[in-house]
Amino acid sequence: MSLIITDECINCDVCEPECPNNAISQGAEIYEINPDLCTECVGHYDEPQCQQVCPVDCIPHDPTHVESKEMLMDKYLKISAVA
Ligand code: SF4
Numbered sequence: 001m002s003l004i005i006t007d008e009c010i011n012c013d014v015c016e017p018e019c020p021n022n023a024i025s026q027g028a029e030i031y032e033i034n035p036d037l038c039t040e041c042v043g044h045y046d047e048p049q050c051q052q053v054c055p056v057d058c059i060p061h062d063p064t065h066v067e068s069k070e071m072l073m074d075k076y077l078k079i080s081a082v083a
């Protein structure tokens with residue numbers, strides 16, 4: 001599944017440059033994750049990089065975007081092919 005940024009986000013901008021898929025961007029009020037681009041960092045890292053750096057721990061898994069590791073790897077391969 002992809003991750004989601006909650007409204008506890010303090011707009012610190014620490015996570016955005018850490019995302020290997022450019023899935024994070026500044027939204028209208030807080031930072032947002034594009035679920036079509038978030039692979040939970042599968043294909044790049046063992047752990048979600050945004051979760052590792054977020055100082056307020058506001059990036060949980062998104063229960064509305066449940067995906068298996070295989071699906072995440074598929075997404076990573078598709079994104080890599082386009083890039
Ligand atoms: S889990 Fe990885 S791919 Fe997903 S938004 Fe965070 S840094 Fe980007």
Ligand code: SF4
Pocket residue numbers: 005008009010011012013014015016031053054055056057058059
């Ligand atoms: S690191 Fe956390 S608090 Fe900072 S912009 Fe990203 S989601 Fe928001």
